[in-house]
Amino acid sequence: MTAAVKVKGAQRTGVDWFLLFMRITLISFIGIGLVAFVAQQIDPTNPWATFWHGEEGASTLDWPQFQGLVVTGLSQGAMYGLIALGYSMVYGVLGFINFAHGEVFMIAAFTGFIMSTKFDEAGWWEGGVFIPAMILTIIVATIVSTFVAVIMERVAYRPLRGSPRLIPLITSIGVSFFLQNAVILLFGPGAKGYATFPDWLDKDRVNIWQIGTSDTGIPEYLFSIENKKLMVIVVAAISMAALWYFVERTKTGKAMRAVAEDKEIASLMGIDVDRTIVTTFAVGGAMAGIAGILWGILFKSVIATTGFLPGIKAFTAAVVGGVGNLGGAMAGGVSLGGAEALAPLMVLDPWGITGPSQLRDAVVFTLLILVLLIKPTGLFGERLSSEDRA
């Protein structure tokens, strides 16, 4: 990036001053918001809060609410992280953003929906057979998404290898658009509800340490998490660990890293580059497949446009963590999920913004801009070959 190679003492242009101004504005906006949030937690009618929220002051956030937001953010973030892995790996190896990766995720969620309704019709979506049915659903969805990702690479991206870097990006926008609309036409435009999950997964919670009871008599806990969110976090962590092992400890993983580093030299070393790239897409697709089912468990419904926003958020997560860096992608996902859940109430609300949760997606995009303005290589540093870093 040109900005990184700044000569010491070089003259700052108008654009530099403007960017500096933007950085300072954004950071102080967030900083003041956070301080004001703390202040309004302590005293809801402090002058700042009454200025923005009127005489009755700001609303406060109690511990169970806060903890609930954190858990929601973590579970969604873990899902974003899983999707982000696909972006990150493909970017690391091929140096372009696979815009259609979000669609792979959506197709997996759709597969999950179809499986769940069919299992439900057969009566396998409850009781003792639920767990094998669920595992089967995850396996089938993963296979489908892997398949879609591999086909995508074969049909749309392989012929474009070596063309200017915007060309595959535009193609992937086309693929994304095509898949999304194909799903709308094949399965209808409405939202598709999953079959009802058993209560132990969907409704029950793990509670730790009762700290009191609310006004309506519901017990409050220091730490409380719904089983489904816990499951999402656990499954994401296991998949991440498996992927880490695959990339860092196996021979194929080593080949992937070598191809990411330098395709030409890798092929000189006897690595089949084409096959390694297919593997990369397949592994990314499999991760997106697992994420798709996790989406189904969390939100219980899927629509053809499901893939779009989570896809972009996951890409943001990959950038936040540093593109090409697998651990970074997961950390980026979790921090992005947390920011998305917490920032509306902790930053926007103290500024007197009404309906802050409507701006959740805007928070994510702002975060992306902020990270790219301040640390374009991401929080944990990117791992790209030298030609892609240009």
Place this chain on the structure above:
Amino acid sequence: MSTEMTTMNAAEELLGEAPSGLNLDKAVRYGGLLALSMIFVSLVGMVVGLDSRQILYWINPDVYVNHPGGVGISLGDIALFMWPLLLGAAVGNEVVLEGMVGRKRGVGDLLNGFVVGAVGGLGVAFMTMLMGWDREVDPDNGVADYGLRDPLVNWNEELYILLTFNRGWAFALWAWPLVGGVLAAVGASLRLMPDGIRKAAVAAVVAIVSVSIFQFLVDDLFEGVGETIADPGRLSNFFNDDPGAGRERVDSVFDGLIEFIYAQRGGLRLQGVILVGVAAAGLSLVGSYVTRGRVTKARKDYFDTPLPERTKSTAALMVLVSLALLILPFFTGKIVNELLANVGIFLLLALGLNIVVGLAGILDLGYVAFFAVGGYTTAILTSAGRGDAWPDWIPLFVNDGEPVLGGWLVALVIVMILAALTGLLIGAPVIRMRGDYLAIVTLGFGEIIRLLFLSDWLSGYFGGAQGITNIEGADFGPLGTVTGVNPRSVFYLVIVFSAIAIYISWRLEHSRLGRAWMAIREDESVAEAMGINTVNMKLMAFVVGAVLASFSGAIFSAKVGSIFPTSFLILVSIIILVVVIVGGMGNIMGVIVGSLVLIGVLGGPKQPGLLQEFSEYKLLIYGALLIWMMLKRPEGLVPNVRRSRELHQDEFLQDAWLKGEVDTDDEDGEVATEVAPA
């Protein structure tokens, strides 16, 4: 090794490859592709959904009452049966290298085609067999139901009847491979025909299908021209086109012709098919005989003339085209004018994006943001229904529910300034990012702006999801008021702005700034090393693009009269991108062709096109087109010479090498071809 030797060797290899032309392996592969295409088209519902639109009749329902539906070919049939024809023709496609003679075609090619079609047909037959097994007829009411109907909405009885020719799947099982094979063989036979005949056949088919598809346009145009000839007086009240009055039907000379070729319920009658087909084929044959390549030569001469010297002919061409455009709305009805107005609005957007993407090579996916800024600013300045939160000093060009004379133009100046500022604001942070990050971040900006317009927080200003309504049109005094109820006026307004935009893009392209943009597009680091201030130049591209988009937004809000955040989805950005890419990045003519073909025929994100039946499928087609163009023809339908040279550098080098323009195949060769004329 000398160049001549290589040429000979390669030619021998090519000839020795498959003398009979039968290539079973390839044919089966294409057959599989054919099967997938046909099954996909069926399952997305195109075959059934488009079946209601008749293209031509063998048996006309208007004449023979005992065939109530008529018998003929519908758009759905074309959506299904064009695949064997296309792939049958495609399987014979071979790359013939520069300076070599292609292989002689024979019966093997026909066989090839037949195999493609048969394999494809077998695929469809297999699907109908599955449908047959899945089909359960309720014995009480005879209604058929399908188990797979639940996820697949188009897995239904209508599709089953269509695919089995209403004779059950056992019939389809042997009929489909046969039908597919014959059709694909017909497609393949195109390559066996002499050039003239082939051109005539293709011309006839294209003419029949397009005359039928554009029936509405043809009808409208002929009616308008005919009526004007019969009653020239109707042109006098042209500027005050009163939408309420409508056009009175006047008998004209063309009525008989229209009735002769078209059936009442749409589609060509048999005599129409014959007339149009014979006319087109005849024109093609006679035309090629009369001109004997003179047209091709003229075109080649035109494009070979260096740019500065061809301004005269370009200007003449421009004047002709603009005259044609100016008089066109005299003769067309309201719906066609509405369509032209929509095309114009998107043309303006596409011209702006063409500067950003086509010239400067910046992939801006949040381009819709500038469109939104233009639309909303105009709305705020010219609508009494704007939010209450605006302070009084913000001007409002509305007086007692009437637009203020020239108010829209003043608003336009403010729109321009605001759009330029937005361009700077969005451009500055992204300008130094790498191309693909830039795409995502601009997409993010586009979404942020839409979410802000949508939010409750700013609903006092922008009306949230309710948007801003009651936007007054643009009042131009004696020339009339431009509003959506009078699409002709919108069309003229949009034409004026498009002309300005075309002039700006054209002048910019050949200016210092334009050359700087193209240098940046080709290689940013090199451009910087050549002393180009890349940051400022890219910012300029953003600003110019933003201003053009905001013009479009201003016209859009005057036309529609109300504005909502849903008009500014990312979808709009992507559709404009498709228009620019399909037309030809960096080429003004290409952008014009792209918007006419895509927006005019298929329709915009919300605006219907000429093919209203396609509205359900147009987004799918847009996606497929984008992929196809990127894979097969990244330079677009009307390519920009320089851009296509950038995209096909390898092939250009190879051609030059084969022609012997380059002596060696080492690095020096690149330098030599850069100098050689394209």
